[in-house]
Amino acid sequence: MDNYHIAISGKGWQLKKEGDDKVLKTAETKSELIEMSAAFFKDKTASLKIHKEDGTIQEERTYPRSADPSSSKG
Template sequence: MDNYHITKKGDKWNLTKEGNERPSKSAETKQELIEKTKEFMADKTGSVKIHKEDGKLQEERTYQRKDDPKNSKG
């Protein structure tokens, strides 16, 4: 499973695959990037860690949802 991170760099929010330097997707706002990420991950399996503006982890989402290894509703 691939790991991705949504982080802010400068005035842009970036979706970057772990190990890569260049972002896969970018947007002006975090919410816009989260929407783009849903489309980007539609045919992929991976974990997306969404970070706050200060870099701390806010939440983690698994795509595809059916591939989430946890037996939790969250």
């Protein structure tokens, strides 16, 4: 499983693969980049760490995303 990070930089928010300096996606806001990233991760098995402005991890998401728990039978 590949690991990715969304973090702030001097030019806004960036999506990068862990261990690689290449910027995959950028946006002015974190929420905009998270929304854009959903399509990027659609067919990937990955872990996405979303950072706060201070660099600490706010949230971690894994892909593929599980189905909506409210729609599960059981």
